[in-house]
Amino acid sequence: MKREEYEAAMEPMQAELVGMARWAKATGQRILVIFEGRDTAGKGGAIGAVRESLNPRQCRTVALSKPTEAEQGQWYFQRYVEHLPTAGEIVLFDRSWYNRAGVEKVMGYATGEQVAAFLEQVPVFEKMLVDDGILLFKYWLATDQAEQEERLRERLEDPMKRWKLSPVDLAARDKYDAYTEAREAMFAATHTASAPWTVVDFNDQKLGRLTLVRDLLDRLPDTKVDPAEIEFGPLGRVPAVETYGALRPIQSYPES
Numbered sequence: 001m002k003r004e005e006y007e008a009a010m011e012p013m014q015a016e017l018v019g020m021a022r023w024a025k026a027t028g029q030r031i032l033v034i035f036e037g038r039d040t041a042g043k044g045g046a047i048g049a050v051r052e053s054l055n056p057r058q059c060r061t062v063a064l065s066k067p068t069e070a071e072q073g074q075w076y077f078q079r080y081v082e083h084l085p086t087a088g089e090i091v092l093f094d095r096s097w098y099n100r101a102g103v104e105k106v107m108g109y110a111t112g113e114q115v116a117a118f119l120e121q122v123p124v125f126e127k128m129l130v131d132d133g134i135l136l137f138k139y140w141l142a143t144d145q146a147e148q149e150e151r152l153r154e155r156l157e158d159p160m161k162r163w164k165l166s167p168v169d170l171a172a173r174d175k176y177d178a179y180t181e182a183r184e185a186m187f188a189a190t191h192t193a194s195a196p197w198t199v200v201d202f203n204d205q206k207l208g209r210l211t212l213v214r215d216l217l218d219r220l221p222d223t224k225v226d227p228a229e230i231e232f233g234p235l236g237r238v239p240a241v242e243t244y245g246a247l248r249p250i251q252s253y254p255e256s
Contacts, residue, residue, distance in 0.1 A: 001204055001206040001207045001210075003206070006206040006207075006209075006210065009210050010049065010209070010210060010213070013210070013213050013214060013217060014052060014053045015053075016217050016223075017050060017053060017054060017213070017217070018053050018054065019223050019224065019225070020090075020217065020220060020223045021054045021055065021058055021059060021090060022223075022225050022227065023220075023223035023224070023225045024058070024088050024089070024090060024223075025058060025088040026088075026225045027088075027225075028087035028088050029087075029088070029133075029135060030084070030085040030086065030087060030088075030089060030091075030133065030134045030135065031085060031089070031090040031091070031134075031135045031137075032084065032085055032091050032093070032129070032134050032135065032136050032137070033050065033090070033091070033092050033093065033137045033139065033216065034093045034096045034098070034136070034137065034138045034139065035047055035092065035093060035094055035095070035096075035139055035141065036095060036096065036098050036102070036138070036139065036140050036141070037139075037140055037141030037142065037143065037202065038141075038142075038143050038148060038172070038176075038179060039148070039152075039168075039169045039172050040143060040147075040148050040151035040152055040155070040169070041141035041142070041143045041148075041202050042141055042143075042202045042205040042208060042209070043094055043095070043141055044094065045205055045209060046139075046141065046202075046205075046208065046209050046212055047061055047092045047094055049209040049212075049213055050092060050213060050216070051090075051092060054090065058088065058089060058090060059089070059090040059091075059092065060089070060090075060091055060092070061091075061092045061093075061094055062080075062083040062091060062092070062093050062094065062096075063093075063094035063095065064079065064080070064083075064095075067079060076097070076100065076114075076118060076121075077097055077121075077125055080093075080096065080097050084129070084134070085134065097118075097122070097125075098122075098186065098190075100114065100115060100118040101115060101118060101119060101122075101182060101185070101186040101189075101190075102179065102182055102183065102186065103168070103172075105182050106172075106175050106178045106179055106182050107168070107171065107172075107175075119185070119186065119189035119190065120189070122189065122190045123189070123190060123192045123194075123195070126190070126192070126194065126195035127192070127194045127195065129195075130194045130195055131194075135220070136195050137198070137216055137219065138195060138196070138197050138198065139197075139198050139199075139200055139212055140183070140187075140197055140198070140199045140200070141200055141202040141208060141212075142199055142200065142201050142202055142203075143202050143203060144203055145176045147203045148173075148176070149173070152165065152169060152170070152173065155169075198212075198215060200212045200215070
């Protein structure tokens with residue numbers, strides 16, 4: 001999809017997302033969106049599309065690193081609970097507790113018993129969240145292996161994207177089928193009526209973002225809340241020109 005076509009389609013949805021945020025703030029609604037998928041699927045870009053026009057104080061992203069030694073001794077869900085949304089907040093999880101059913105399982109960071117216990121507990125845990133009023137959305141971003149290979153090579157060769165490439169990403173190349181098997185087991189155990197999964201094709205990332213945002217907006221209740229009235233009268237003076245005392249602006253960037 002060409003950028004111009006993408007931006008034209010996304011612009012009205014950005015306005016709807018702003019309306020969603022205004023509605024959440026006015027009603028105290030809590031919104032939690034989980035983004036999962038293979039490495040290079042496009043989770044960061046999808047999250048950016050959702051939060052681009054929103055107030056970062058209201059809409060925040062959670063991307064936790066590997067658990068500390070103290071966290072490893074806690075209830076598995078404990079470190080995620082403290083990041084759940086409060087009234088009026090929108091929280092976007094860049095990966096989530098589902099690490100246990102994916103990378104931890106495939107890479108051997110969790111035992112079979114731990115994974116089995118997790119898959120048994122997740123539906124109960126998520127139903128508690130939903131029953132408490134949280135609007136929970138779970139998205140899986142799907143990518144074919146050929147597309148994943150192309151994106152991994154792009155990260156390797158592009159200095160601006162090299163930071164995205166890790167040894168874990170490269171190790172996952174040989175485990176594509178294992179990740180598929182783990183995903184299917186995860187879906188079978190955790191695709192529930194109260195917290196269903198939604199799979200979005202992200203082989204074309206721009207099209208994937210449009211599809212995901214449209215689906216998210218369509219699954220919300222009526223979010224129409226008029227903006228608060230703000231009186232913006234005349235300034236009552238000639239606009240002032242900025243003046244400086246102790247410090248002055250640095251030299252402006254050279255024009256071409």
